[in-house]
Amino acid sequence: MTSFTPYTYFQCPCTENSTSSRTFGEDLPSPTSDTSEDDRTFDPRAPRAAYSLHPLEHLLYCEDCHQIRCHRCVLDEIVTWYCPNCLFEVPSSSVKSEGNRCTRSCFQCPVCTASLSVSSVALAQTGLGADISAQAGPYVLNCTYCQWSSKEIGIQLEKPNGIYAQLSKVKNGGEPYISAKDRRREDRRDISESPKGPGPNETLDADSQFENLKSFYQSQLADSAPSGGMGFMGGYGYGSPGALSRIMGLYTGSSFGDKKRESKNGNMREVCDSSEGLQLTSTKDDQCAITRIQRVGWEGTASTAQQKEQAQSVRFMDDLRPFSHLLRTKRSKRCRACRHILSKPESKVQNTRFRIRLVARNYIPAITIQPLQQAPTSLLTPMKPVQFVLTVKNPLFESVRVNIATPASTPGRFASKVTVLCPQFEIGASTDMFDEALREGGKEKRRTKAEASEGQLQAEAGKIWERGRNWVSVVVEIVPASLRTDGPEFMKSQQIQKDDGPLREDEDVLEIPVFVRVEWETDAAHEESGGLAAGNKEKELKEKRELAYWCVIGVGRIAQD
Amino acid sequence: MRRTSTMPSAPKPPTTLSSSTVIADNASLSGTHTIKIGSNTAIHPRTKLFSGNAPITIGNYCILSERSITGYQSAIPDAEKERGGGGVVIGNGVVIEVGAVVEAKEVGDGCVIEVNARIGKGAVLGEHCRVSPLCIVAPEEVVPAYTVIYGDGLRRLDRSGVKGDVKIDMIGRQADVLRRLILSNPAKFQS
Amino acid sequence: MSKKPAKGEYIETDTGNKVSRKCQIIGTTNIILGGKTVIQAEVIIRGDLLRSVPSSSSSINPSPNDKQQSAVAVAIGRYCFFSRGCALRPPGRSTKGVFSHYPLKISDHVFVGPGSVIEAAILGSHVHIGAGVVVGKFAIIKDYVKVLDGAIIPANMVIPSFSIVGGRPARIVGEIAEGEVDGFDLRDLWRSIGNN
Numbered sequence: 001m002t003s004f005t006p007y008t009y010f011q012c013p014c015t016e017n018s019t020s021s022r023t024f025g026e027d028l029p030s031p032t033s034d035t036s037e038d039d040r041t042f043d044p045r046a047p048r049a050a051y052s053l054h055p056l057e058h059l060l061y062c063e064d065c066h067q068i069r070c071h072r073c074v075l076d077e078i079v080t081w082y083c084p085n086c087l088f089e090v091p092s093s094s095v096k097s098e099g100n101r102c103t104r105s106c107f108q109c110p111v112c113t114a115s116l117s118v119s120s121v122a123l124a125q126t127g128l129g130a131d132i133s134a135q136a137g138p139y140v141l142n143c144t145y146c147q148w149s150s151k152e153i154g155i156q157l158e159k160p161n162g163i164y165a166q167l168s169k170v171k172n173g174g175e176p177y178i179s180a181k182d183r184r185r186e187d188r189r190d191i192s193e194s195p196k197g198p199g200p201n202e203t204l205d206a207d208s209q210f211e212n213l214k215s216f217y218q219s220q221l222a223d224s225a226p227s228g229g230m231g232f233m234g235g236y237g238y239g240s241p242g243a244l245s246r247i248m249g250l251y252t253g254s255s256f257g258d259k260k261r262e263s264k265n266g267n268m269r270e271v272c273d274s275s276e277g278l279q280l281t282s283t284k285d286d287q288c289a290i291t292r293i294q295r296v297g298w299e300g301t302a303s304t305a306q307q308k309e310q311a312q313s314v315r316f317m318d319d320l321r322p323f324s325h326l327l328r329t330k331r332s333k334r335c336r337a338c339r340h341i342l343s344k345p346e347s348k349v350q351n352t353r354f355r356i357r358l359v360a361r362n363y364i365p366a367i368t369i370q371p372l373q374q375a376p377t378s379l380l381t382p383m384k385p386v387q388f389v390l391t392v393k394n395p396l397f398e399s400v401r402v403n404i405a406t407p408a409s410t411p412g413r414f415a416s417k418v419t420v421l422c423p424q425f426e427i428g429a430s431t432d433m434f435d436e437a438l439r440e441g442g443k444e445k446r447r448t449k450a451e452a453s454e455g456q457l458q459a460e461a462g463k464i465w466e467r468g469r470n471w472v473s474v475v476v477e478i479v480p481a482s483l484r485t486d487g488p489e490f491m492k493s494q495q496i497q498k499d500d501g502p503l504r505e506d507e508d509v510l511e512i513p514v515f516v517r518v519e520w521e522t523d524a525a526h527e528e529s530g531g532l533a534a535g536n537k538e539k540e541l542k543e544k545r546e547l548a549y550w551c552v553i554g555v556g557r558i559a560q561d
Numbered sequence: 562m563r564r565t566s567t568m569p570s571a572p573k574p575p576t577t578l579s580s581s582t583v584i585a586d587n588a589s590l591s592g593t594h595t596i597k598i599g600s601n602t603a604i605h606p607r608t609k610l611f612s613g614n615a616p617i618t619i620g621n622y623c624i625l626s627e628r629s630i631t632g633y634q635s636a637i638p639d640a641e642k643e644r645g646g647g648g649v650v651i652g653n654g655v656v657i658e659v660g661a662v663v664e665a666k667e668v669g670d671g672c673v674i675e676v677n678a679r680i681g682k683g684a685v686l687g688e689h690c691r692v693s694p695l696c697i698v699a700p701e702e703v704v705p706a707y708t709v710i711y712g713d714g715l716r717r718l719d720r721s722g723v724k725g726d727v728k729i730d731m732i733g734r735q736a737d738v739l740r741r742l743i744l745s746n747p748a749k750f751q752s
Numbered sequence: 753m754s755k756k757p758a759k760g761e762y763i764e765t766d767t768g769n770k771v772s773r774k775c776q777i778i779g780t781t782n783i784i785l786g787g788k789t790v791i792q793a794e795v796i797i798r799g800d801l802l803r804s805v806p807s808s809s810s811s812i813n814p815s816p817n818d819k820q821q822s823a824v825a826v827a828i829g830r831y832c833f834f835s836r837g838c839a840l841r842p843p844g845r846s847t848k849g850v851f852s853h854y855p856l857k858i859s860d861h862v863f864v865g866p867g868s869v870i871e872a873a874i875l876g877s878h879v880h881i882g883a884g885v886v887v888g889k890f891a892i893i894k895d896y897v898k899v900l901d902g903a904i905i906p907a908n909m910v911i912p913s914f915s916i917v918g919g920r921p922a923r924i925v926g927e928i929a930e931g932e933v934d935g936f937d938l939r940d941l942w943r944s945i946g947n948n
Contacts, residue, residue, distance in 0.1 A: 057931035084912045084924065087894075112711060114906040114921040140721075144888065145906035145921040146711040147691055149721035299718065328912060333930075343930045352878075352895045352913045359931035606778055607796065627796055628839065659839055659869050676869045676886045694869075694886040694904045695920065712920050735844065735851040738804050742853075 004378055004509075004556050008367045009053035010360070011042060011550040012070035014336075042550040043411040044511045053552055059360035060342040062335040068360055068549060069342060074333040082349040084328045085115055089349050101324040105163040109143035110306060110320035116141040118160045121151075141322055153318060164324055172319060177205075204274055206312040213277030220268055289315060332356075365402065365427070365518060366393045369553050372475065379559035380510060382482040388555060389465055390420070391473040392516075394427040400520040401426050404474070406512055414481035414558070418512050421461045422474040430470040480510055480558045503560070510555045517548040574612045578747050579621075583739055586746040592617075592632065594648060599623065603739040615648030620670070622653050622732045624739070628660040629674075633682060652688070654729035665698070669706060671725050689725065760947025761793070770945050782825040786860065789832040790945045796839040799825045803842075805852040825853065829860035829877065831938045833945075836866045843871045843889035843907075854890070861938045865901065872905075876913070878936035896928050896936060 043049060051072070060069040081090040085106035094103075107116045119142050138156040141163070142149050150156070154173040157166050171177045204212065271278040293301065293315075300317050307314055309323055332344040344356040372387040380386060394400050404423045409415035466473045483503060521542045574592045578584065579600035588604045590596055592612030598604070599621035608625045610617055611632035625631065632649055649663065652670035657663055658678070665680040669688035674680060678692040681699045687706030692698060696710045704710070707719045762770040767787035775791050777783065779799030791797070802825050825842045834840070844853040858875045865883035872891040875881075879893050882901035887893070889907040897911050900918030911917055916926035 057935065058929045059931060082912070084915075085910050087910065087912060111717065112715075112921050113923055115909050117908045143906075144908055145693060145904070146715075146717065147709045147719045147721070148717075149719075151721040328924075349912070350894070354930065354933075357930050357933075359934075361931050361934070606800075607776060627798070627841075659841065677867075677884075693920070694888075695884070695902070731846050731849075731851065734846065734849070738844075738851045738853075741804065742800050742802060744800070 004554075006369045006556065007554040008056065008369065009044075009552045009554075010056055010059060010068065010364070011049075011052050011552070012054060012059065012068050012073065013549065014052070014070060014073035041407045041411055042513045042515070042552070044513055044552040045412045045507075049552075056361050056364070056366055057359075060333060061358050061360040061363040062338060062340060062342055063358060064338045064340050065335060066545065066547065067337075068364065069333075069335055073336045074342060075336055075339075076331045076333055078329045079332050079345060079347050080330040080349060081327045082330070083325050085325045087349050090327055095327065100327045102327060103164045103324070105161055106325040107141055107163060107167075107322040108309075108325060109146060109148050110302075110309065110322055111148040111317075112143060112146040113309065114143050114145035115325075116143055116150075116322055118142070118157070118163065120160075121156060150322065153320065167322065172321065204277070204279060209277050209279055211277075212275060213271065216271055216276040292316060362395050364547060364549070365395065365400070365516070367391070367514070367516070367551060367553065368393075369476070369555060371556075378556065380478075380480040380556045381559055382480050385477055385479045388476045388478060389473045390476050390553075391466075391471055392425075392427060393471040395430050395470075396520060396522075397429050397431075398520045398522050399426060399429045400518050402472070403517040403519075405515040405517075406476075410481075410510065410512055412507070413485075414483055414507065416481040416510055416512075416558075417479040419477045420474060421477060422464055425464055425472050425474065427472045428468075428470050476512075478510070478512075478555065483508055483558055483560050508558045508560065510558055512553045512555060514551050514553055515548065516551060517546065519544065519546050521545070573750070576750050578751060580747075582747055583736060583743055583745045584747050584750060585743045586749065588750075590750050599653070601733050601736045603736040603743065605739075605743065612648070617649045617651075618647065619651045620653035620655065622729050622736060623651060623655045623657070624732060624735060625657045626659045626661075629657045629663065630661075631657065631663045633664050634662075635682070637683075654725070654732050656732065658694075661692075664700070671728050689719070689728075691719070762790075762945070762947055764947070768942075770942070779825060782823050784824055784827045786828055786830040786832075788830050788939075788942050789828055789834075790942055791834045792836045794837040795834045796841075797826055797834075798839075798841045801825055801842045801844065801853040803852055803854055805847070805850055824855055826856045826858070828858045829862070831860055831942055832858060832862045832864075833938055833941055834864045835868075835883070838864045838866060838868045839870065840864075841869070841871045843873060845889065859895070861936055863936075863938060863941070871907075878933075880936060896933060898928060900925070 044053065052070070054070050058071065060074060061067070062069050078092070081092060081095050081100070082088060083090065083102035083104065083106050085102060086104055088102075088104060090102075105118065108114065109116055118139050121138050121140055138158060139160050140150045140156055155167070155170055156174070157163060159166065169177055296316060296318070302310075302314060302317055302320055306320060310320065311323065314320060330345045330347065330349070333342045334340065335342055341356050342358045344354060345351075346353050346355060368391045369388050370391075372389050390404070392402055392404075402425055404420050406418045406420055408419075409417050464472055465475045485501070485503075521544055523542065574590055575595045576590060577595065577597040579598060579602070581600045582598050583601075583603040584598070585604055585606035585608070587606045588608045588610070590610045590612075592610075592614070594612040594614075594616035596610055596612050596616065597618045599619055601621055602619055602623040602625070604610075604625045605627045607627040609628075609630045609632075610625075611630065611634065614633040614636050617632050619625070619631075631651070637648075647666075649665060649668075651657075651663070651665075651668045652672070654671045655668050656673045658674060658676045660677040661674045662679045663674060664682040665684045665686055667685045668674070668680070669686050669690060671689040672686050673691045674686075675692055675696070676694040678694060679697045680686065680692065681697070681702060683701045684698045685703045686692075686698065687704055687708065689707050690704055691709045691711075693709070693711040696712075696714065698704060698710065705718075709717050709719050711717070761774070762772055764770050765785075765787075767785070769785050769787060769789050769791070771777075771791045772793040772795070774793035775795040775797070777791075777795075777797045777799065779802070782799040782802055783797055802823060826840055840856060840858075842853040842856045844851060846852075854873060856870070856872060856875075858870075859877035859879075861878045862875050862881070863879070864870060864881045865885060867883055868881050868885040868887070870881070870887045871889045872887045872893060873889075874892045875887075876893055876895035876897065878896045879899070880897070881887065881899045882903065884902045885899050885905070886903075887899070887905045888909065891905045891907065892910045893899070893905075894911060894913040894915075896914050898916045899905065899911075899922070900916065902920075903918045903922040904920040905911070905917065905922045909922065911922075911924070914928040915924045916928060917923065918925050
């Protein structure tokens, strides 16, 4: 609670909500109180605000829209799928066919989620780094963190590679795994000898049950797809002949589809035996589980976190199975408004470069805040004015004019008073990296007002506090509000009169909404000046740019008195 | 590093070292009670053994890593002394990793105490226990054999069947390698 | 460098390394520093834990003196920062019954927080490791990874680029955003460290 790092969050314009949101316990806003768009202050405590505020590093910038873009207003496109453990690229076709997990040898521990390593049974776990050398088999999967071993579920492997394929053929305990399809094939062979086929109440494992259910309902959907708009739902309907006939119906007149619909109506039915995926539960299963719990005890039951990672519902430690790593992606990002690419990584897994990377911190000034004098405590004393230094750093190659505006008092129940002593200033251009490299080592010259008088720091209204090559800092004076809700009636603010409940979570954090407007002149965009002939004029053509946005500065916590 | 030898200013504790003990020149053995170290045990540089409050006995084929601290850090109550408290007793084939603090009464054979783990004063670890990094065993706690302590204090029993002799053999080989790498100076600590 | 060397906390080398006088480096001849690296007080670097099996040849004669050219236990790139009390240790394991340590390779712009213990095989470039972290033996951390304070990275774990990892055992809890990439640069941090 005591440590607090000041922060600055920027509002992405994509969530600009025209309807003012309500805080807890507030009355419905009267229609007359809604002031015009420009006068409205951004309230960082509004429930919606949490979704629109981002640290500068998380924001992108669209050069075509000249606007900030957050993860909610960009489109993600997957460039590459890869396994985070073996870093192998997985083609998107096999992602579709084999699922979004690594199908090589990358498995996670079912007990603690750490990666499993393969070791030979002969020299299993030493605690000194597992042995992954090629030793004579059989092999087991070992967790280097919690020491779980596939021996505990009775699984040993013949080869140290291709674990996924090997594991899918073996059940816990070491028995070979036969899918229902294979079994039926075998049974069919048996039928010729004995009349005993698979009964309608055959017990299925989860995978084959899912297979059966899927194929059954797919065929059902295909048959009855045109019955109403539902046929197009879920993607299944698209490829079905039913959907096709419906489309045909659209063009050829309704009679074609209608006839079909009438004939097919009432054909939809539910599963009725195990070949269609029906599994009957019986009280016997529950009884089994209860006796097993009594036998293995607390130790032998899996935790909810462990159960959640399993593909099938599992209750006991003995039933846990190692699970393979989920694939990860590299994604490029597009602006939702203009569809231009904002970020595009190199497609190779191991390459960390970006082909395109339009990040907001290269376009909009960074804002940081720090106390002017080191306070003895990290908490802010109520009703005692404190001064903070607000530093604005310009990333652009042009000098910019900055306007900073804050409401005189912060929104919310406890209104602190805020005064920016110098709300308007100009910041020099950011020069390129070479200049920065040249002055490496040498201290940057600061033109500071504070240097002369060490002890007595005086911030003057309308004057810049400090200035660097591409940054300016100004002083902000803050009078933190008192967090008291009691006291005489005339002392209370309107909001507290309405709501004098106890202090809510993080209500003691002093957050200042700041409206920043940046103006600069830049060479006119190239596409606007057509042809080579315009080259000369281009230099004189200066375009005025403007960017304005809200940000929220977290200053500190106010002490409770 | 040009530095004069960091001999402890405190009196040298009485020691019983095996001829095959590997003990780094700048390990620190201090205290007043006996420190007994078994054969083929390797002690890394900057390992601390402190016998100021109770004696320390370390078995064969152990590895004690840098910055680990072994020995009671505070005085033991008289009642414990009367019961014949033997101080810290570490079994065979025990690995104590970097920065671990071991104040256990007894550490069973084949235990692994990982990086920055803490074994509280007077605790007893059974055979082949494994204390994961940053895990804590409370003082006076008795941990059954084959327990794995991991995560945020979670426990489980390792049922995979540890082969103790193989494990100790491996640690022996590691000690052999360390004998060539660590500047060993048992004579310095011999009393 | 202009000052009397006995005064400041750091020894500054010609290649710009700033090494605290209070650090505990063992086996200096087996450690490579790429330059402009800061090593703070009480940092332990175990350069003495050399590889004892020859890397690719089949001769099983593990004596370190016939392999002079490969006598590197810890290789560190440029602009790395090792905070107070961290430990760098080449990992060791038994292969075919023979125990050996293997070199610990650290690329450029790697920050290691105070009190962390590193026994990784490879730390990529632009890696930020928080305080009190344990990086297990033979872990591989790729470029642009942030390890949160107090995380335990199990042995042999591979962490892909642009990951944020944390917890015990560590798992991937987030992704590094495009804009955070520049924040991994440690040049300014190196500049800020000095004897004055």
